[in-house]
Amino acid sequence: xxxxxxxxxxxxxxxxxxxxxxxxxxxxxxxxxxxxxxxxxxxxxxxxxxxxxxxxxxxxxxxxxxxxxxxxxxxxxxxxxxxxxxxxxxxxxxxxxxxxxxxxxxxxxxxxxxxxxxxxxxxxxxxxxxxxxxxxxxxxxxxxxxxxxxxxxxxxxxxxxxxxxxxxxxxxxxxxxxxxxxxxxxxxxxxxxxxxxxxxxxxxxxxxxx
Amino acid sequence: xxxxxxxxxxxxxxxxxxxxxxxxxxxxxxxxxxxxxxxxxxxxxxxxxxxxxxxxxxxxxxxxxxxxxxxxxxxxxxxxxxxxxxxxxxxxxxxxxxxxxxxxxxxxxxxxxxxxxxxxxxxxxxxxxxxxxxxxxxxxxxxxxxxxxxxxxxxxxxxxxxxxxxxxxxxxxxxxxxxxxxxxxxxxxxxxxxxxxxxxxxxxxxxxxx
DNA sequence: CGGTTGCATGAACAGACGTTAATATAACCG
DNA sequence: CGGTTATATTAACGTCTGTTCATGCAACCG
Numbered sequence: 153x154x155x156x157x158x159x160x161x162x163x164x165x166x167x168x169x170x171x172x173x174x175x176x177x178x179x180x181x182x183x184x185x186x187x188x189x190x191x192x193x194x195x196x197x198x199x200x201x202x203x204x205x206x207x208x209x210x211x212x213x214x215x216x217x218x219x220x221x222x223x224x225x226x227x228x229x230x231x232x233x234x235x236x237x238x239x240x241x242x243x244x245x246x247x248x249x250x251x252x253x254x255x256x257x258x259x260x261x262x263x264x265x266x267x268x269x270x271x272x273x274x275x276x277x278x279x280x281x282x283x284x285x286x287x288x289x290x291x292x293x294x295x296x297x298x299x300x301x302x303x304x305x306x307x308x309x310x311x312x313x314x315x316x317x318x319x320x321x322x323x324x325x326x327x328x329x330x331x332x333x334x335x336x337x338x339x340x341x342x343x344x345x346x347x348x349x350x351x352x353x354x355x356x357x358x359x360x361x362x
Numbered sequence: 363x364x365x366x367x368x369x370x371x372x373x374x375x376x377x378x379x380x381x382x383x384x385x386x387x388x389x390x391x392x393x394x395x396x397x398x399x400x401x402x403x404x405x406x407x408x409x410x411x412x413x414x415x416x417x418x419x420x421x422x423x424x425x426x427x428x429x430x431x432x433x434x435x436x437x438x439x440x441x442x443x444x445x446x447x448x449x450x451x452x453x454x455x456x457x458x459x460x461x462x463x464x465x466x467x468x469x470x471x472x473x474x475x476x477x478x479x480x481x482x483x484x485x486x487x488x489x490x491x492x493x494x495x496x497x498x499x500x501x502x503x504x505x506x507x508x509x510x511x512x513x514x515x516x517x518x519x520x521x522x523x524x525x526x527x528x529x530x531x532x533x534x535x536x537x538x539x540x541x542x543x544x545x546x547x548x549x550x551x552x553x554x555x556x557x558x559x560x561x562x563x564x565x566x567x568x569x570x571x572x
Numbered sequence: 573c574g575g576t577t578g579c580a581t582g583a584a585c586a587g588a589c590g591t592t593a594a595t596a597t598a599a600c601c602g
Numbered sequence: 603c604g605g606t607t608a609t610a611t612t613a614a615c616g617t618c619t620g621t622t623c624a625t626g627c628a629a630c631c632g
Binding site: 181182183184201217252266269270272273274276279280282283308310311314315317318320321322324325326329331332335336349350354356358 | 368391392394395437455476479480482483484486489490492493518521524525527528530531532534535536539542543545546556559560564566568
Binding site: 394397398409410413418419516 | 615619620621622623
């Protein structure tokens with residue numbers, strides 16, 4: 153038993169190192185640019201050792217892809233019943249924006265986001281997961297909340313789907329801009345306050361005045 | 363003279379073919395994925411012939427980059443004095459959205475847009491041109507028009523810069539989605555109507571009711 | 573006509589790539 | 603202790619990469 157634990161610990165340790173190094177390098181140089189040799193060097197091992205842990209380079213990438221859309225923020229909507237969220241009105245939208253902001257500046261999520269951008273055009277799987285994720289898990293669920301807010305009389309009547317996109321898109325664009333600036337280590341102070349400003353503006357745009 | 367014209371015609375012809383092929387291949391496979399041999403093959407020539415027209419691969423890419431942000435749509439704001447645009451109110455925003463829509467579906471601009479997305483994370487020059495272009499040439503100028511609209515009493519008072527971003531971001535996100543769907547030759551009919559819907563929604567959000 | 577120039581070819585280079593095979597070195601199990 | 607198993611190394615493979623060079627051909631100029 154002990155031996156088994158230790159063995160699998162050793163495996164996990166190197167395997168994890170490989171995944172970490174791959175995440176780092178792929179998020180910087182893209183899938184093609186992150187060569188097996190570079191990854192091996194970052195781990196501190198020869199390239200052939202990689203193949204004791206992964207069948208090939210693609211398997212490493214697939215492993216990373218799995219963590220792409222199964223991260224902490226995917227279950228944002230599952231924390232509380234959706235009806236409860238709807239009643240909170242603007243406060244809910246603020247929380248949502250705060251979550252996006254958090255992901256934007258969180259190192260792990262930033263890397264994953266970069267990989268998405270890097271491989272979006274090249275990798276069909278990434279593309280489909282991207283569209284699915286952002287559509288189903290964000291816009292669709294957002295539109296549900298907005299629909300309920302309309303029924304509560306909190307916001308004006310409109311197409312919930314359209315409204316969800318209008319709320320989501322500026323957050324996405326903001327995230328993109330911040331990520332780009334951070335690549336060149338430029339300041340993002342101006343942009344970082346815009347997550348909240350966006351919610352304010354949006355709420356002014358849709359709120360039904362009492 | 364005649365000889366000179368013919369010579370430069372021949373040069374231009376092959377050089378143009380190279381640029382066309384490079385644009386096509388780079389927009390599909392990215393800079394790294396579009397090898398000199400692939401480009402040469404697409405032109406119908408051996409790879410060494412490429413070097414009669416370009417110093418190296420990077421020079422080809424630079425040539426394409428030049429056309430990136432100097433395309434027809436850059437001078438959208440220069441067609442008419444900005445004050446005139448402001449007075450048109452919603453109609454101006456419709457025209458702007460129509461221009462983005464046009465660029466989204468135009469093959470040449472679609473390829474350039476793909477290249478931007480592909481190289482955004484890898485190429486500092488693309489990154490800076492992207493931020494400059496979208497910031498200066500779109501958001502900044504949009505905010506100017508919106509500011510004038512506020513003064514005209516057409517739209518409500520707010521931060522023009524913020525408002526410009528709110529108007530621009532959904533168009534950008536829309537363009538991204540459409541481009542992604544078209545890569546896999548999926549239908550974009552639902553999305554293509556959203557350019558106008560966005561303007562409608564935005565106008566409802568900011569217009570001062572008479 | 574003879575020479576220069578423009579543009580193509582074929583062959584080769586050095587390096588990077590993903591991957592594999594033979595081998596070594598431990599640590600574990602019975 | 604002896605054998606198995608996990609993990610590392612070294613070396614090599616075939617292929618692709620960007621680029622160069624010597625060469626050939628054809629069109630132009632004086």
